[in-house]
Amino acid sequence: MRKFVTLALIGGTLALSACNTVRGAAADMNSAANCTENTINGARC
Known part of the structure; x- marks a missing residue:
């Protein structure tokens, strides 16, 4: 989780x-x- 937050920042x-x-x-x-939003709904970016 820490790596994900770091990469996101x-x-x-x-x-x-x-x-x-x-x-x-x-x-x-x-x-x-x-x-x-598209990814959450199953679509592509």
């Missing part, structure tokens, strides 16, 4: 650092939320 940090604008960050977060 590192991945989140890298994803946010790749955004150049607040609007880009919001779009990235929305995309990640949609992908997570």
Whole structure:
């Protein structure tokens, strides 16, 4: 569990650092939320 949390934090940090604008960050977060929801429902990202 600790490794998963660590990887999630590192991945989140890298994803946010790749955004150049607040609007880009919001779009990235929305995309990640949609992908997570699709995975939970059995679909692909």
